[in-house]
Amino acid sequence: MFTLADLKENEKATVLKVRAEAELKQRLASLGLRKNSTIKIKALSLTKSTIEVEIGTSMIALRFDEAKEIEVQTV
Amino acid sequence: MKNLKIALVGQPNVGKSMLINAISNSRLRVGNFSGVTVEKAEVSFDFHNHSIRIIDLPGTYSLNDYTQDEKVTKDFLENEEYDMIINVVDATSLERNLFLTTQLLGLNKKMIVALNMMDEAKKEGICIDEEQLSSILGTPCVKVSAVTKKGIGKLVNRTVDMSSFEQESSKLVFSDTVEEEIENIVNFLVEKKYKKDVSYRDLAIKLLEEEPRTYKKMHDEPIWIELLPIIREALNHLYIHYDTKDIEEIFSEEKAAFAKGAVMETVEFKKDIKKSITEKIDSVLLHKFFGIPIFLFFMWGLFQLTFEVGSIPMDWIDAFFTSLGDYAKTIFGDGELGSLVADGAIAGVGAVVLFLPNIMILFFGIALLETTGYMSRVAFLLDGFFHKFGLHGKSFIPLVTGFGCSVPAYMSARTLKNDKDRLITLFIIGFMSCGAKLPVYVLFAGAFFGAQSAGNVLFIIYIVGAMFGLIAAKVLKVLVFKGKDEPFVMEMPKYRMPSLKLLWHTVTTKSIMYLKKAGTFILAASIFIWFASNYPKYPLIEAEFETKIEMVQSADKKSELSNELTHKLLEKSYLGIIGKSTEPFFAPLGFDWRLTVALETGLAAKEIVVSTLGVLYSLGEDVTEESGGLIDAIKKNIPFPAAVSFILFIMIYLPCFAASIVFAKESGSYKYLGYLFVFTTGVAWMISFIGYNITKLIM
Numbered sequence: 051m052f053t054l055a056d057l058k059e060n061e062k063a064t065v066l067k068v069r070a071e072a073e074l075k076q077r078l079a080s081l082g083l084r085k086n087s088t089i090k091i092k093a094l095s096l097t098k099s100t101i102e103v104e105i106g107t108s109m110i111a112l113r114f115d116e117a118k119e120i121e122v123q124t125v
Numbered sequence: 126m127k128n129l130k131i132a133l134v135g136q137p138n139v140g141k142s143m144l145i146n147a148i149s150n151s152r153l154r155v156g157n158f159s160g161v162t163v164e165k166a167e168v169s170f171d172f173h174n175h176s177i178r179i180i181d182l183p184g185t186y187s188l189n190d191y192t193q194d195e196k197v198t199k200d201f202l203e204n205e206e207y208d209m210i211i212n213v214v215d216a217t218s219l220e221r222n223l224f225l226t227t228q229l230l231g232l233n234k235k236m237i238v239a240l241n242m243m244d245e246a247k248k249e250g251i252c253i254d255e256e257q258l259s260s261i262l263g264t265p266c267v268k269v270s271a272v273t274k275k276g277i278g279k280l281v282n283r284t285v286d287m288s289s290f291e292q293e294s295s296k297l298v299f300s301d302t303v304e305e306e307i308e309n310i311v312n313f314l315v316e317k318k319y320k321k322d323v324s325y326r327d328l329a330i331k332l333l334e335e336e337p338r339t340y341k342k343m344h345d346e347p348i349w350i351e352l353l354p355i356i357r358e359a360l361n362h363l364y365i366h367y368d369t370k371d372i373e374e375i376f377s378e379e380k381a382a383f384a385k386g387a388v389m390e391t392v393e394f395k396k397d398i399k400k401s402i403t404e405k406i407d408s409v410l411l412h413k414f415f416g417i418p419i420f421l422f423f424m425w426g427l428f429q430l431t432f433e434v435g436s437i438p439m440d441w442i443d444a445f446f447t448s449l450g451d452y453a454k455t456i457f458g459d460g461e462l463g464s465l466v467a468d469g470a471i472a473g474v475g476a477v478v479l480f481l482p483n484i485m486i487l488f489f490g491i492a493l494l495e496t497t498g499y500m501s502r503v504a505f506l507l508d509g510f511f512h513k514f515g516l517h518g519k520s521f522i523p524l525v526t527g528f529g530c531s532v533p534a535y536m537s538a539r540t541l542k543n544d545k546d547r548l549i550t551l552f553i554i555g556f557m558s559c560g561a562k563l564p565v566y567v568l569f570a571g572a573f574f575g576a577q578s579a580g581n582v583l584f585i586i587y588i589v590g591a592m593f594g595l596i597a598a599k600v601l602k603v604l605v606f607k608g609k610d611e612p613f614v615m616e617m618p619k620y621r622m623p624s625l626k627l628l629w630h631t632v633t634t635k636s637i638m639y640l641k642k643a644g645t646f647i648l649a650a651s652i653f654i655w656f657a658s659n660y661p662k663y664p665l666i667e668a669e670f671e672t673k674i675e676m677v678q679s680a681d682k683k684s685e686l687s688n689e690l691t692h693k694l695l696e697k698s699y700l701g702i703i704g705k706s707t708e709p710f711f712a713p714l715g716f717d718w719r720l721t722v723a724l725e726t727g728l729a730a731k732e733i734v735v736s737t738l739g740v741l742y743s744l745g746e747d748v749t750e751e752s753g754g755l756i757d758a759i760k761k762n763i764p765f766p767a768a769v770s771f772i773l774f775i776m777i778y779l780p781c782f783a784a785s786i787v788f789a790k791e792s793g794s795y796k797y798l799g800y801l802f803v804f805t806t807g808v809a810w811m812i813s814f815i816g817y818n819i820t821k822l823i824m
Binding site for chain 1: 186187189191217218219220221224225371373374377378381403404407408411413414416417501504505506508509510512518610612613614615616617
């Protein structure tokens with residue numbers, strides 16, 4: 051099983067499940083990151099502590115810890 | 126005249142504040158990162174017999190209370206009285222924006238959707254059929270661009286028109302599964318001929334969404350007993366179909382699907398999406414290895430610029446105020462009045478106005494950082510590093526704002542969700558030297574390091590301050606504010622060219638505020654300090670010295686004696702008495718009573734430190750020698766280790782009175798202000814002590 055944290059730069063994936071707490075899940079959903087959305091990794095910071103993800107037309111930044119809670123399938 | 130109260134709602138970075146500017150030509154600040162509008166801002170104007178009031182609410186991604194500023198928006202929309210909503214959406218990112226729109230539709234208020242940033246959308250080849258979108262959403266949609274001001278008139282016209290029409294019911298359509306359950310409930314209500322002021326459909330949706338207020342109301346109705354099993358069954362169907370019992374998730378998925386559907390039917394992407402400019406810039410600025418060095422270079426450049434360019438007009442301003450002081454003395458004479466005007470008012474205010482160019486450049490830099498969208502990138506780059514110190518990447522935004530002024534910095538800390546993260550950030554904002562501290566640094570850096578290296582010294586001072594802040598954060602996190610970390614989720618807005626008008630506007634507003642402060646508060650403080658340093662009078666000592674001066678022959682001896690007199694009088698003045706009595710506290714740091722007084726007056730505002738020094742040293746100066754300005758006086762009178770220790774103390778202790786009040790408000794308690802005072806003063810004392818002794822050893 052893959053999570054968002056396993057992806058490399060420029061890899062694309064579909065979100066299968068967001069395992070976050072209700073509040074965070076809602077926040078992610080309102081930014082476009084929810085079940086079935088297609089994402090693409092745009093950048094990783096040097097220490098791999100933060101990840102920049104492209105969803106549709108917007109770009110969001112996540113911490114590695116949060117990324118581990120998002121199950122994905124590469125496309 | 127008809128009153129019209131309008132709530133302006135939208136996601137962050139969609140150009141709400143800029144739109145309100147375009148509509149009303151008001152003077153609000155606009156930013157390109159989350160958290161510019163943390164308070165509701167209001168503008169009112171008259172239009173076609175309507176008195177219109179627009180309330181600009183903080184940007185929110187959805188209607189929840191995730192962060193404090195989002196809570197402000199939600200509370201307003203749900204509880205306050207208003208006539209209609211203008212929902213501002215970013216036309217270039219419609220799907221995400223419409224998610225909020227679908228939630229707003231549920232509020233059952235008159236609404237108009239402003240498709241903002243149409244100019245950008247056009248460039249990106251995005252075509253929107255606004256008529257079609259209007260009919261899907263059931264609310265009018267108007268294409269506008271806050272930048273080019275296109276469509277603004279139409280938006281205002283439509284808004285006013287709409288206010289006189291009856292409100293239409295929302296057209297939000299769900300998937301067949303949900304619609305079926307809604308229909309079941311509606312049918313039952315019809316059968317029961319249930320009387321209610323809202324439509325059956327809306328009621329059914331609210332019930333399925335498990336909206337607490339609707340439940341509370343319905344709970345007391347006789348129909349409730351029969352309704353309950355139907356709802357329970359409906360929910361069970363939904364749980365099975367969606368494989369989750371999280372009703373919020375189910376509806377958020379539904380609304381997202383609706384938004385997606387609406388975009389698919391109304392938006393056409395004409396161009397192939399090439400690698401956008403934002404991506405190109407990001408590949409450089411967010412580069413794995415170069416990202417942080419590039420950021421540090423920008424900051425270094427800003428401080429170089431602040432000093433190098435800022436120092437050019439400084440000489441003129443200095444010369445202007447010196448000659449103004451001399452001129453004042455020719456008018457008012459060398460007596461008390463002349464001294465009050467020249468040494469008190471003009472010296473004090475002049476010392477502060479002197480630094481206007483530096484302040485302008487610094488504020489320009491920060492405004493640039495905010496409006497281009499780079500700020501969020503830096504938060505991204507620094508989060509890993511910040512996290513190690515117990516801070517949140519988003520803390521970066523209040524911290525950088527703190528380099529300008531602590532007051533807005535304290536306020537922008539509201540974007541942090543977690544209370545502990547927020548408090549840590551609030552506690553260390555003071556370590557980020559604010560614009561008012563800059564004059565002190567420029568003065569000392571100029572006096573002790575000369576023009577070549579002063580810019581670098583300035584940069585080092587700011588970096589060192591920030592480092593102390595990080596260490597302080599770590600200490601606070603480990604000892605005081607323990608607890609779970611807040612997740613880091615942040616939008617990276619598109620890079621936008623800042624409009625020159627806007628930058629100019631921000632810088633001039635700040636400058637005018639600075640000058641206003643110099644003309645009022647600081648003028649009063651300068652006069653007060655002049656009095657405190659000139660009174661009480663000692664006619665006996667003066668007479669004694671005057672006879673002594675007359676006795677001696679050589680001019681050198683004469684000036685030496687008159688110098689001694691001024692020093693003696695200054696030491697015996699009220700200010701001298703205060704300074705002397707508190708001097709022992711600061712003696713281990715190498716401060717004489719004058720620096721001590723400057724620090725104490727600086728509690729009111731940091732600009733006063735400079736003006737106090739200006740008054741104290743212009744009075745104490747050798748009267749016969751050509752006045753060489755404040756910088757020379759400082760150089761002559763303050764030993765280097767004491768200067769280092771003074772800068773360190775200024776760097777860390779409480780910013781100013783106004784900021785302290787805001788801090789108390791934002792932290793939620795005056796108790797915290799007490800802690801902050803003890804904490805910052807204690808740390809400042811210790812670090813100054815260490816700095817003083819190390820410098821003494823090296824020298």
